[in-house]
Amino acid sequence: MEKSKLSRKEREYLRHRQEILQVALKLFSEKGFHNVSMHEIAKKSEFAVGTLYKFFSNKEDLYKALMLEVSNMFHSSLMAALATSGNELEKIKACVEAKLKVFMDNLDYVRLYLAETRGAGFNVKAGLDTDIKMSYEEFVKKLARVFEKGIKKGLFKKFDSYLLAIALNGISNAFLFQHLEYPDAHPFDADLIINIFFHRVYEKGEMEKCNTKTV
């Protein structure tokens, strides 16, 4: 009982809670918040409706718990990637790789996450989207700071670092969307993204002479 610091009861409670969340995740990601009823979640998770309300005070609360889990998982893994050792390019590469990996491993979560962050998040009245957006914002800023440092070092071209961060995220998100829609149609990987984005943004030494205006 001491090895995990939680009593059997507590662990059971958490297991049940987790089971409900898993079922809810599946359903929400398949059909969307408004097209899933508490009865449906109850049935599929083999609990009674009333039981759900012992775990979550209402439907929105359940949804929020789910989204928080997602957000935290993604956030911590991306932040960790940005904190790896190495130069700025390596950090960013690690970040793209981490993103693809976590996202690929949690496609149901991604579907929900994107619905909330990219599509307008109409599912929850307030608070949640703010939290998630702040967390996302924090990540983008950290990424921008890496770009900034890379620019100062002369590694990258002098674009607005924040916009570079957005652009890079935009590319990787685009590929992820594509993957969600057509999983096997257009294979891609982190290297590809890095190549498209950096092969030309990345700048060192003799590349300078390539800076002729293109337009």
Next chain:
Amino acid sequence: MEKSKLSRKEREYLRHRQEILQVALKLFSEKGFHNVSMHEIAKKSEFAVGTLYKFFSNKEDLYKALMLEVSNMFHSSLMAALATSGNELEKIKACVEAKLKVFMDNLDYVRLYLAETRGAGFNVKAGLDTDIKMSYEEFVKKLARVFEKGIKKGLFKKFDSYLLAIALNGISNAFLFQHLEYPDAHPFDADLIINIFFHRVYEKGEMEKCNTKTV
């Protein structure tokens, strides 16, 4: 009566229909499909509920009509841009410019459009998202063909043209999202996008020597 080919009645009918659509657009883009009731649309458009059903057979139908309008507007303007004269780079630049312009001029539409295409489109049972996605798909393919041609001409690097199209769209979408969230915070324009994307993807003559692997 002949100058417009429509009777006064017919014109009034269309005007009323358009008024309803405008109100619905505003509401849907603010609160999402499920958080807007027909009563609300009725009230704000100063028609009775029953009247709405004279124009649209149900709520979903109203929403579809709206989305079709959007989709067609965006689609035709993007396709037109891709069909302009000029080399591949110019076509693509025209396309990015057109996209930014139409989207900026119709931010309410964009919010809805993105909710339907990027977030999972759970608002409508079937058919609509398929149509929109097919239309989007058609555009991406045409864009990819332009890339393909540019690659064959030696203008662009040898990436998978379809993936390039996705990446470019990803970047411009990312900026648009950003703009929707924080309209004045991080100004950007088509040139910036083109620069980030092409300054290094764009390839000619002496740029060849820059092709050293970056990673």
Next chain:
DNA sequence: TCATATGGTGACGGATAACTCACAAAGTGA
């Protein structure tokens, strides 16, 4: 002026779904 048609109305029916609560079952400890 009156009959008819058309566009417009909004109270109402019916269905669905979130949420409650009185109760049952299972577990616990003596």
Next chain:
DNA sequence: TCACTTTGTGAGTTATCCGTCACCATATGA
């Protein structure tokens, strides 16, 4: 075995909202 607590139950309550339909009002035309 028995009292008591905890966990789980699901029929029922309440509220919302879609969609209808019997009914106005205005316009048109004879």
